Amino acid sequence: MQKEYTVTVYTEDRIGITNRITVIFTRRGINITSLTTAETEIPGVYKFIITVLSDREKLDKVVGQIEKLIEIHRAFVHEDDEVVYQELALYKISTTSLQNGNIEQLIRDNNARILTITADYFVIEKTGHQQELIDMLKKLEPYGLIEYSKSGRVAIVKWSRRFHDHLKALASKEADNFKAVSH
Structure with a gap:
C-alpha cells in the first residue's frame, strides 16, 4: 500500500x-x-x-x-511519527485587500505573518504541514491572491542522536588526519 x-x-x-x-x-x-x-x-x-x-x-x-x-x-x-517536520509557504496578495479588516484577523488566526508590504501587494509567510498551507491558500484566494510558493519538507528525525554523534566523530577524525598529513 x-x-x-x-x-x-x-x-x-x-x-x-x-x-x-x-x-x-x-x-x-x-x-x-x-x-x-x-x-x-x-x-x-x-x-x-x-x-x-x-x-x-x-x-x-x-x-x-x-x-x-x-x-x-x-x-x-x-514514517511521519518518527520525524518533526514543517513546510513554509509564501502568499502574495493584492494590497487592496488590506482595506478589508478581516484579512488581518485571518493572518493572526492562522499563525502567519506579513513579511513585506508594497503599494501593489504584500507577502504573507506561514509554516506548517502541507494541508495547513493549502487550507490557508484557499482562505486567501478571495482576497486577491497573486502568487503562491511552497517549500519542500524540512525535518528532524526524533531518534538520530547516535548517528549524528557518529558523523561528528568521523568529521573530527578526518580533521585530525588532515592535520597529520599537513605537518
Missing part, C-alpha cells in the same frame, strides 16, 4: 550527487513529491530530505541502492 514517507540521506558535498540519488527513485518508478537539501551542523556533511509516496518494501530497496553510492554516509526511511 502506498503511503507518504520521509527519506533522509546524509552525504558528502559532491557535484552530481542530487542527480545520482534522484535517478535511483526514477528507475524504481517512485515519484519524489518534495526534495530539500542543506549542509548539516557538521561541516562537509549534507542532508537530503526527500518526501515520496511509495510502498515500504520498494522504498527500502531504493534506500539500499542509495547507500551503495560512495558519497553516501547513510540513508533512512521514516
